[in-house]
Amino acid sequence: MIDEVFRTEWPKLVAILVRDFGDLELAEDCAQDAFVQASQKWGADVPIPDRPGAWLTTTARRRALDIVRRSSSYKTKVAELEVQAKRGPRPGGAGELVDEQLALLLGCCHPALNHEAQVALTLRLVAGLTTDQIARAFLVEEATMSKRITRAKTKIRQAGISFDPVDRTVLEERVDAVRHIVYLIFTEGHASSSEAEFVRGDLCDEAAWLASLLTQLLPGDSESHGLHALICFTDSRRATRLDADGIPVMLEDQDRCKWDRRKIAAGLLSMRRATELGELGMFGLQALLASFHASAPTFDETNWKQIVRTYDHLLSISESPVVELNRAIALSFVEGPEVGLAAIEPLRGPLDGYVYLYSAEAELLRKLGRESEAIDRYRLAVGCDPPHAERMLIERRLGELGGP
Amino acid sequence: MKYALLLYSSEAAGPQTEEEMMAEMPEWFGFTEELDQAGANLGGEALLPAATATTVQVRDGNRVTTDGPFAETKEVLGGFYIIEAEDLDAAMAWAEKVPCAPYGSVEIRPVMEIPEQ
Numbered sequence: 001m002i003d004e005v006f007r008t009e010w011p012k013l014v015a016i017l018v019r020d021f022g023d024l025e026l027a028e029d030c031a032q033d034a035f036v037q038a039s040q041k042w043g044a045d046v047p048i049p050d051r052p053g054a055w056l057t058t059t060a061r062r063r064a065l066d067i068v069r070r071s072s073s074y075k076t077k078v079a080e081l082e083v084q085a086k087r088g089p090r091p092g093g094a095g096e097l098v099d100e101q102l103a104l105l106l107g108c109c110h111p112a113l114n115h116e117a118q119v120a121l122t123l124r125l126v127a128g129l130t131t132d133q134i135a136r137a138f139l140v141e142e143a144t145m146s147k148r149i150t151r152a153k154t155k156i157r158q159a160g161i162s163f164d165p166v167d168r169t170v171l172e173e174r175v176d177a178v179r180h181i182v183y184l185i186f187t188e189g190h191a192s193s194s195e196a197e198f199v200r201g202d203l204c205d206e207a208a209w210l211a212s213l214l215t216q217l218l219p220g221d222s223e224s225h226g227l228h229a230l231i232c233f234t235d236s237r238r239a240t241r242l243d244a245d246g247i248p249v250m251l252e253d254q255d256r257c258k259w260d261r262r263k264i265a266a267g268l269l270s271m272r273r274a275t276e277l278g279e280l281g282m283f284g285l286q287a288l289l290a291s292f293h294a295s296a297p298t299f300d301e302t303n304w305k306q307i308v309r310t311y312d313h314l315l316s317i318s319e320s321p322v323v324e325l326n327r328a329i330a331l332s333f334v335e336g337p338e339v340g341l342a343a344i345e346p347l348r349g350p351l352d353g354y355v356y357l358y359s360a361e362a363e364l365l366r367k368l369g370r371e372s373e374a375i376d377r378y379r380l381a382v383g384c385d386p387p388h389a390e391r392m393l394i395e396r397r398l399g400e401l402g403g404p
Numbered sequence: 405m406k407y408a409l410l411l412y413s414s415e416a417a418g419p420q421t422e423e424e425m426m427a428e429m430p431e432w433f434g435f436t437e438e439l440d441q442a443g444a445n446l447g448g449e450a451l452l453p454a455a456t457a458t459t460v461q462v463r464d465g466n467r468v469t470t471d472g473p474f475a476e477t478k479e480v481l482g483g484f485y486i487i488e489a490e491d492l493d494a495a496m497a498w499a500e501k502v503p504c505a506p507y508g509s510v511e512i513r514p515v516m517e518i519p520e521q
Contacts, residue, residue, distance in 0.1 A: 110492075111496075112492055112496070159492050159512075159514050160405040160407075160489075160490075160491045160492045160495070160514055161491065161492045161493075162490070162491035162492065162493055164491075170493075
């Protein structure tokens with residue numbers, strides 16, 4: 001229960017403190033402090049108040065003012081800050097502090113920060129993860145992550161990166177960066193670069209939550225609903241993506257009964273919103289692709305024709321050899337492996353050295369019974385130094401084909 | 405806040421002949437005028453080519469003089485503006501309007517505020 005309060009109230013509290021005090025460090029510390037106090041206070045005997053946000057805001061604000069008053073460097077600012085701080089807590093409700101929370105997200109994903117910093121700040125300031133949790137999720141030392149966050153905050157302060165609410169045109173320009181960072185967090189969790197954990201659920205959960213927050217803050221934005229749908233569909237397969245040995249399971253071999261129906265339902269809901277709101281963008285179209293898989297009762301019943309058409313649509317917006325490769329694979333299910341191979345042929349140049357090019361070719365050759373060619377392709381794939389789990393899959397295939 | 409916009413470009417890029425330079429001048433005048441109008445122009449200069457640069461260092465108490473700019477890079481510092489902008493976004497909006505931005509680079513550096521005693 002207190003976790004739920006934490007979830008929804010944390011970004012609002014940080015956003016309100018950043019707005020009123022204009023200092024990330026102060027906002028973060030005071031928000032943290034208010035939550036620690038709340039978790040000590042609320043429990044079995046003392047129920048959580050009806051509007052926990054108001055209590056948290058008052059507590060955090062009081063602490064922030066204390067710190068500001070005591071700090072000599074802020075002396076000149078105190079008068080101004082006190083006026084701002086007197087605005088007082090705002091009424092509760094789902095849609096409150098929308099501009100402030102968006103400003104917080106945009107600030108964390110500011111283009112003047114590098115991706116690592118954007119990811120870390122978003123997880124810390126918006127999702128409310130501790131530095132230690134973020135460090136563990138990215139398999140780095142806590143000190144390293146702490147330094148990364150401090151460096152980012154220093155840059156924000158010294159370079160004058162603004163966390164003020166922005167107008168609609170700026171928002172439309174910049175929100176794409178936020179969506180990409182959220183998706184980056186998801187892919188980091190989903191196809192982790194680390195050997196030990198191919199799927200890191202905690203990051204997937206955080207990304208799903210962030211995407212959902214974005215749809216609440218921007219209910220009329222098709223792409224944000226698309227992003228949320230994409231994450232829901234992809235994540236619904238989490239339990240089936242690896243076998244007992246930790247080797248990735250191909251889509252056609254996954255046990256669909258174990259797909260998370262609730263996530264699929266949430267994805268379909270967002271997918272519908274995204275479609276109703278207008279033309280699908282990059283995330284919306286990728287979500288649509290994932291929805292065809294999510295809604296197919298068996299692999300054989302997958303609507304491959306629609307999938308190929310959707311890839312065509314995607315390619316008409318933005319050319320990409322990787323997308324063309326995926327289209328070629330989908331096409332092989334409609335028109336057979338030979339047609340798929342022919343479609344991959346022209347991609348050999350642009351995707352030279354790309355592990356999934358070789359493994360896709362190998363897969364199709366194997367289906368055609370051209371085993372020695374398949375073995376050659378799998379060997380090329382291994383040569384690309386694929387992620388650990390992928391390598392195990394390729395090696396297993398090689399074993400089945402009788403190659404070393 | 406005060407920002408320095410440092411204008412870098414390869415001397416092989418942008419206008420080469422005197423004619424081309426003259427043709428680009430209205431763009432520079434226009435940009436400077438826009439800065440002035442906004443009350444954002446705190447100063448700036450255009451620099452002569454890097455071939456005219458001299459670099460001085462003091463090492464072990466001795467002056468060491470080198471011919472040329474500090475860093476031998478393809479893109480060299482060609483000029484700078486000092487501007488007043490509310491925040492980094494505002495400074496970035498100015499930076500993208502600098503006439504050499506399409507063929508060079510504009511580095512934005514916040515100017516250090518020295519506290520008054």
